Amino acid sequence: MTNGTPLDGNAMAGDLREIFAVDVTAARYVCAGCTHADAVGTLLLWHQSPGLVARCPSCGDVVVTVVRAPDRVFLDLRGSVRLEVPLEGS
Amino acid sequence: MARTAVSGRLTWRAATLAEARWETPTARTLVLDVPDWPGHLPGQHIDVRLTAEDGYRAQRSYSIASAWPHPEGRVELTIQRLDDGEVSPYLTDVVEPGEQIELRGPVGGWFVWRDKQPAPVLLVAGGSGVVPLMAMVRARATASARQPFRLLYSVRTPEDVLYADELRRRVRDDAGLDVHYVYTRKTPDGWPSPPKRIDVAALNTYGWPPDFEPDCYVCGPTTFVETAADILVALGHDPRRIRTERFGGTS
Ligand SMILES: Cc1cc2nc3c(=O)[nH]c(=O)nc-3n(C[C@H](O)[C@H](O)[C@H](O)COP(=O)(O)OP(=O)(O)OC[C@H]3O[C@@H](n4cnc5c(N)ncnc54)[C@H](O)[C@@H]3O)c2cc1C
Ligand SMILES: [Zn+2]
Numbered sequence: 001m002t003n004g005t006p007l008d009g010n011a012m013a014g015d016l017r018e019i020f021a022v023d024v025t026a027a028r029y030v031c032a033g034c035t036h037a038d039a040v041g042t043l044l045l046w047h048q049s050p051g052l053v054a055r056c057p058s059c060g061d062v063v064v065t066v067v068r069a070p071d072r073v074f075l076d077l078r079g080s081v082r083l084e085v086p087l088e089g090s
Numbered sequence: 091m092a093r094t095a096v097s098g099r100l101t102w103r104a105a106t107l108a109e110a111r112w113e114t115p116t117a118r119t120l121v122l123d124v125p126d127w128p129g130h131l132p133g134q135h136i137d138v139r140l141t142a143e144d145g146y147r148a149q150r151s152y153s154i155a156s157a158w159p160h161p162e163g164r165v166e167l168t169i170q171r172l173d174d175g176e177v178s179p180y181l182t183d184v185v186e187p188g189e190q191i192e193l194r195g196p197v198g199g200w201f202v203w204r205d206k207q208p209a210p211v212l213l214v215a216g217g218s219g220v221v222p223l224m225a226m227v228r229a230r231a232t233a234s235a236r237q238p239f240r241l242l243y244s245v246r247t248p249e250d251v252l253y254a255d256e257l258r259r260r261v262r263d264d265a266g267l268d269v270h271y272v273y274t275r276k277t278p279d280g281w282p283s284p285p286k287r288i289d290v291a292a293l294n295t296y297g298w299p300p301d302f303e304p305d306c307y308v309c310g311p312t313t314f315v316e317t318a319a320d321i322l323v324a325l326g327h328d329p330r331r332i333r334t335e336r337f338g339g340t341s
Contacts, residue, residue: 004340005311005312005313005336005339006336007312007337007338007341008201008334008335008336009200009337010135010200010335011197011336012203013135013197013198013199014100014135014136014137014151014194014195014197016100017099017100017194017197017222018100018101019099019193020188021098021099023197023198023199023200025197025198025199025200026199026200031131038330039200040200041198041199041200041201041333042200042334049338059262
């Protein structure tokens with residue numbers, strides 16, 4: 001992946017779909033830092049091998065991190081107070 | 091297996107390269123046979139994974155270029171080769187029809203266009219960022235949708251235009267589709283202005299006015315996407331109607 005420039009949260013879709021049965025990039029998060037709310041796909045995604053760090057585009061706080069180990073995935077959602085997951089089409 | 095059905099999660103699977111064609115000297119479309127493909131929405135992508143003999147793996151995302159349904163039930167990707175890249179030169183220059191590629195998808199439910207969205211659509215592409223936007227143009231035709239589409243396509247030179255013939259044909263045949271090019275390095279002969287980067291004037295002239303409340307999709311290299319999205323907001327477009335897909339990289 002790339003260094004230096006972020007991707008959209010949308011680029012996490014594949015990694016999240018290995019964990020969740022529904023698409024989480026279309027879900028809405030509420031940022032714990034600034035209460036900004038938007039689709040997970042709008043987060044700014046930075047790659048820090050072996051993990052993904054998704055930051056709030058409004059305040060820059062970390063909202064979601066995904067870290068992979070060979071046999072498991074660590075998902076940290078501390079930066080979001082809520083995830084609202086649309087079930088349509090799932 | 092029952093377990094897969096219950097979890098509904100996505101796993102890696104093998105697709106077979108059925109056919110490949112060069113779109114430009116540096117970009118190739120891969121036509122894939124993917125067993126049990128569930129269909130997809132325009133704008134979704136897949137992840138491709140390559141594994142070396144020593145077990146080293148590299149994973150990259152590629153947008154789906156084709157619309158669904160597809161006449162042969164296949165899935166098309168278009169890959170732009172980066173000369174210093176790890177994965178793209180393999181997909182453009184090495185893999186041949188008959189060989190297999192490991193992938194998972196379709197994924198991404200946010201950067202998608204649904205033919206039920208009533209608003210006019212503005213597509214803003216930088217380089218290979220045209221790929222998912224082309225899927226939207228194709229899906230609009232497949233669904234015989236009536237929403238007017240405008241594509242503003244920024245590209246280095248006329249030789250770098252992906253899908254040039256098809257876009258020309260669609261502008262002629264698909265009512266309500268406009269395409270305008272911005273050339274950043276070299277223009278065609280007789281082009282009225284010198285090469286330039288996408289700017290306020292181009293988005294203002296060839297985009298939709300903000301009060302039409304268009305759905306805007308912006309895709310390309312990260313810096314391109316940030317510039318174009320900032321201009322759209324400055325022109326008065328509602329940020330909530332602007333969806334972006336950053337492909338990474340600069341330029
Ligand atoms: C959701 C999503 C969809 C994508 N869809 C497509 C697609 O349809 N077609 C396509 O060709 N690519 C697409 N990309 C980009 C693709 O995933 C790879 O980043 C690209 O093919 C480069 O990979 P590489 O291994 O060849 O280069 P790398 O080895 O990763 O990088 C080589 C050098 O190129 C730079 N670089 C990396 N990516 C880019 C880029 N996109 N543009 C310019 N410079 C870059 C790096 O900073 C580095 O200096 C998409 C990316 C995302 C996140
Ligand atoms: Zn925030």
